[in-house]
Amino acid sequence: MxxxxxxxxxTPMVDAAIEAMTAQMKKLGNPSSLHTHGRAIRKEVEGAREIIAAAVGCLPSEVIFTGSGTEADNIALKGLFWAGQALGRNLVVISAIEHHAILDTGYWLAAHEGAELVLIGVDSHGLLNLGELTDLISRRGDEIAVISVMASNNETGVIQPIAEVVELARINSIPVHCDAVQSFGKVPLSFSELGVTALTLSAHKIGGPLGIGVLVLRRALEIPALLHGGGQEREIRSGTLNAPSILAFAAAAKESVERxxxxxxxxxxxxxxxxxxxxxxxxxxxxxxxxxxxxxxxxxxxxxxxxxxxxxxxxxxxxxxxxxxxxxxxxxxxxxxxxxxxxxxxxxxxxxxxxxxxxxxxxxxxxxxxxxxxxxxxxxxxxxxx
Ligand SMILES: Cc1ncc(COP(=O)(O)O)c(C=O)c1O
CATH class of the missing domain: 3.90.1150.10 (Aspartate Aminotransferase, domain 1)
Structure with a gap:
């Protein structure tokens, strides 16, 4: 048995993703190259970017490809913290039930970058304690560099009140990041409707390949990068784009939204x-x-x-x-x-x-x-x- x-x-890769990936692996060209080979691959990558953007309700230019959900979480929390720190904001606020990709990044920022980390608790049902967050924002809202709350929890599946978090954060113009790795493709999810600043996705939870993620980051927002190099992906995530995985991610995203x-x-x-x-x-x-x-x-x-x-x-x-x-x-x-x-x-x-x-x-x-x-x-x- x-x-x-x-x-x-x-979860297993869906057929459409396997087909997209294998077809792409047979093609030649670096999507950043200016010659015909490179431009042909770039065109397909940009098509995939549009499909993912449509599936998550954002602009194509807001999609930043990463090597995993973990990497997208790290870029978002560290980058938004550093951007806030430059404005004199020192608090990193996350829920107590975040995935380790956020939790341990928060602890790292506190241990190495001078952040003050505050964990917001949950009730016995696993739902974020909005009263605690309201109280913190009313006392120290202008000190908060970033709030990060997951869309749904990976252990219990409990869906968190992100729209309310965004509403509370708005008063002090606090950026909100949301780890939507478990929610994407499972429940309705729209970046623009939620109004968050940044959102994390991962392909392998929806029938795409392992090792490819997306950080959706609001247009025109600049945050410090973790990786430096060729300046790909708005200079936020350098590295040659992984065209086969990106195309497979788009195929899986399309299918999961349709079905x-x-x-x-x-x-x-x-x-x-x-x-x-x-x-x-x-x-x-x-x-x-x-x-x-x-x-x-x-x-x-x-x-x-x-x-x-x-x-x-x-x-x-x-x-x-x-x-x-x-x-x-x-x-x-x-x-x-x-x-x-x-x-x-x-x-x-x-x-x-x-x-x-x-x-x-x-x-x-x-x-x-x-x-x-x-x-x-x-x-x-x-x-x-x-
Ligand atoms: C909520 C959540 N965030 C982040 C991740 C990490 O994603 P990845 O496996 O793509 O690094 C996971 C994976 O288990 C997850 O469940």
């Missing part, structure tokens, strides 16, 4: 079925964030009395892939910072699994997983008693 329930980690409604409806159906039945088979299990607006494909379940790493390995031995929320640092497993921020203690934060669905997920896969779960949880609990 082979059941993949870890689509939020990465959006039907696929999401199916995924939501499967997710809700799983949520309903998991507590039938494991009565003391509970689903984190179940009462908040959530992405269609993520379900985060705590199984009291277990260790998530053990469960992950037991499920893996049965052919089922899912994920724990915890991060591994120097070989030591740390409980998920997301669940701790939601009020879990260390022990329950370590007893949680994330199951995430994709376009290929089926109800039969959920049936088979739920059939196996009672014996896996029982064995997990026994191992935990030893």
């Amino acid at each position: 082979s059941i993949y329930l870890d689509h939020a980690a990465t 959006f409604g039907l696929r999401n409806f199916r995924m939501e159906e499967i997710r809700d079925d799983f949520a309903k039945r998991v507590v039938d088979v494991i009565p003391d299990a509970y689903i984190n964030g179940i009462d908040a607006p959530r992405l269609p494909g993520i379900i985060n379940v705590t199984f009291p009395g277990t260790e998530s790493e053990t469960l992950l390995l037991l499920l893996d031995a049965e052919g089922i892939s899912c994920s724990t929320g915890s991060a591994c640092s120097a070989g030591v497993q740390r409980p998920s910072h997301v669940l701790l921020a939601m009020g879990h203690d260390d022990r329950s934060a370590r007893s949680t699994l994330r199951f995430s669905l994709g376009a290929s997920s089926t109800l039969e896969e959920i049936d088979e997983t739920l059939d196996l779960l009672p014996s896996v949880i029982e064995r997990g609990r026994m191992a935990n008693l030893r």
Whole structure:
């Protein structure tokens, strides 16, 4: 048996993306070259830029290609901080549940660049505490260089109130960055309608290739670069453009926007079925964030009395892939910072699994997983008693 329930980690490339990528790999030319070969590739890259811009509701000139979502997050948080610092603003404000690409960048800015980092908490449903942000802005709004809040959380799938964050930030003209890696292609998302300053996307979460991301950055805004070189991408991200991956990203983005409604409806159906039945088979299990607006494909379940790493390995031995929320640092497993921020203690934060669905997920896969779960949880609990 082979059941993949870890689509939020990465999901298979769609056929259209594989075709676009392989076709492009056979072509010759650096998109920055002025000769005919180079111009032909550049034309295709610019076509892809237009497709991605249309899919995310921004101008083509606002699309900056990067090597990953992680890189786009780093460029945005560091660049917007440095731009604010030059104006005497020193605070970096992020939610306590950000992906490590933002969280660790925030810690780095505090440790090495003189930033003061403030984490805004979430409630027990995993929703950003807007009261805390309002209070901070009313006291220290003119000191804030950048606010970064993710569109939806990668562990719980909980969708965050970004429009409200933008509204609060507007009073003090604070730039807002939003990590939309998990939301793009899953729920409606428009850069221009949200009104954020910068937005991060990643191709491999929507059926595109690994190792290609986008930073959408408001037109005419200049921020310091991390990489220096050929001056590509508005001099914000130097490096020869990765034409095959860019074309594949555009193909996946087009498809995910076109198929959006039907696929999401199916995924939501499967997710809700799983949520309903998991507590039938494991009565003391509970689903984190179940009462908040959530992405269609993520379900985060705590199984009291277990260790998530053990469960992950037991499920893996049965052919089922899912994920724990915890991060591994120097070989030591740390409980998920997301669940701790939601009020879990260390022990329950370590007893949680994330199951995430994709376009290929089926109800039969959920049936088979739920059939196996009672014996896996029982064995997990026994191992935990030893
Ligand atoms: C919310 C979020 N941000 C950023 C990233 C990093 O993206 P990439 O894998 O393209 O570096 C991920 C990937 O897991 C993510 O879930």
